[in-house]
Amino acid sequence: MRTPGSSVTSTQEHPSEAAHGVPLFLAHHPAPPGSYADEPVTEPFRTAWVQTTRFGVLAGVTLPSGLAPVPDEALAGLHPRERQLARAERGRRQIELVGGRLAFRAAARAAGLDVAGHALVTDAAGAPIAPAGCSVSLSHKEPLAVALVGKRGEGSLGVDLEGGARDRSSIASRVCRPEELALVEALPQAERWPDVMVRFAVKEAVYKAIAPDLGRFFGFQAARVDRYGASGYAVTMFLEPADPRFDVEAEVLPLDGGSVVALVRARRASTDGSSTESHALASRG
Ligand SMILES: CC(C)(COP(=O)(O)OP(=O)(O)OC[C@H]1O[C@@H](n2cnc3c(N)ncnc32)[C@H](O)[C@@H]1OP(=O)(O)O)[C@@H](O)C(=O)NCCC(=O)NCCS
Numbered sequence: 001m002r003t004p005g006s007s008v009t010s011t012q013e014h015p016s017e018a019a020h021g022v023p024l025f026l027a028h029h030p031a032p033p034g035s036y037a038d039e040p041v042t043e044p045f046r047t048a049w050v051q052t053t054r055f056g057v058l059a060g061v062t063l064p065s066g067l068a069p070v071p072d073e074a075l076a077g078l079h080p081r082e083r084q085l086a087r088a089e090r091g092r093r094q095i096e097l098v099g100g101r102l103a104f105r106a107a108a109r110a111a112g113l114d115v116a117g118h119a120l121v122t123d124a125a126g127a128p129i130a131p132a133g134c135s136v137s138l139s140h141k142e143p144l145a146v147a148l149v150g151k152r153g154e155g156s157l158g159v160d161l162e163g164g165a166r167d168r169s170s171i172a173s174r175v176c177r178p179e180e181l182a183l184v185e186a187l188p189q190a191e192r193w194p195d196v197m198v199r200f201a202v203k204e205a206v207y208k209a210i211a212p213d214l215g216r217f218f219g220f221q222a223a224r225v226d227r228y229g230a231s232g233y234a235v236t237m238f239l240e241p242a243d244p245r246f247d248v249e250a251e252v253l254p255l256d257g258g259s260v261v262a263l264v265r266a267r268r269a270s271t272d273g274s275s276t277e278s279h280a281l282a283s284r285g
Contacts, residue, residue, distance in 0.1 A: 045074035045099065047106040048144065053251060055157055055265045056135070056150025059107035063099045063143050067091040070098045077102050081119035092142075099145030100138035107149040108134075127212040137208045139261070146261055155249075155265040158209030162201040163259020169193040175200045175220050177238075194258065198233075199225045201262035202250050206235060209266040210246055214239070225250070235264070245269040 044064035051058045067090075075083050075098065082101045086094055101120050108115040108131075118131040120138075130136040135152045138145065139161040148159040169192040172184050176199060184192050184199075202225045211217065218239060226234045235248040251263040 045070070045077075045102060047102070050106055050110045051253070052110075053148075053253075053263055055155070055249070055251065055263050056148050057107040057111040058146060058148045058159065058253075058261065058263065059103045059110065060261075061099045061103040061106060061145045061147075063095055063140065063145055065142055067095075070094055074098055074102065077105060079116070079119040081121065085121070096140040096145060100140050100147060103145045103147035104128075104136055104138065104149065107147045111149050113149070123212070125211065127208070137205070139204075139208075141259075144255075144259075148263055150265070155267040156209045156213055158205035158207065158262075158264040158266070160201045160204035160208065160262045161259065162197050162204075162262070163255065163257065165258075167193040169196050171200070172196045175203065177221055177224050180224060198227075198252055198260055198262070201260050202233060202235060202252065202264065205250070205262040205264035206237075206248060206266070209248070209264045210237075213246075213266075213268070214243060223248075 044062050046062050048060040048062050050060075069090075070086060075086060078086060078098065078101055082097075086098050086101075089097055104120050105115060113131065113134065115131055120128050120130075120136065122128055128136045128138055130149075130152065133152050135150050135155065135157040137148045137157045137159040139159050140146070141161045141163065144161060146159055146161050148157050150157050169184075169189075172192065173181060175196055176184055180199060184195050187195055200220075203220050203223050206223050207218065222238050224236045224238065226236070228234055231252070233250040233252055235250050237246055237248060239246075245268065246266045247269045249265045253261045253263065255261060
């Protein structure tokens, strides 16, 4: 089976954030000194871990199961505007909205950013509006919400969390380009869903990184994900000829239990192939 891997080599740099133990720790990374990560913890809305990656800081926050209203102690960790938005929601949407924003705050804090005055609201397409100079992406899937926070001048970020025990390889033909599907179908049955899951996660992260800049929807056929070496991933974009070109980098972090977090950073490329990200971002304001 292809086990999702990662070329991220950095380790936990914020042990205090992870000192509560986690239900889903980043697999294959040593627990930070002084943490209790081996002890299962069920307390929701706590920072499970904070990981420095080459794209920025990634934080995971535990989410409860069920539909119960988010307790006031968790809401207290939000900006007043976020709290107001959360109180207008119910059930899983409320839980995810809160968890994503708590993860954003944990990642930003670990990155040394003061985001106390910034409410992480979304634009008309649903993309998070990051503080000036930052790129932010969120994903949530029980039992975690994750946030990736990086410097905007280094590129636009996307993150996606996928996993769960259920085999969903039936979505392969929707997620994969024909050449990817041929590779998936050559795998033994048991290896197909893990392979498709990684492609799915990377592509959704690609969407989150690029769609706000592109300004339109694009589907799964617009990207191909190739695996190289033990843990490298390459992304090739197939947007419309008139669209800007993007250079896309991807990482995949394995989590306990077979889930994965895909991290993507996209930069506009000039016609000579060099990155024009800082120019493109500057022109975006
Ligand atoms: C938008 C989409 C990627 C969200 O993914 P999801 O698995 O449904 O949900 P996740 O929990 O992973 O992510 C949700 C977060 O994505 C972010 N998001 C939503 N729309 C977004 C957009 N247009 N651009 C960037 N980020 C977006 C939000 O922060 C949201 O969290 P929030 O509502 O709490 O702020 C997905 O619903 C979708 O439309 N996919 C089809 C498009 C696609 O993936 N194309 C493949 C291109 S190769």
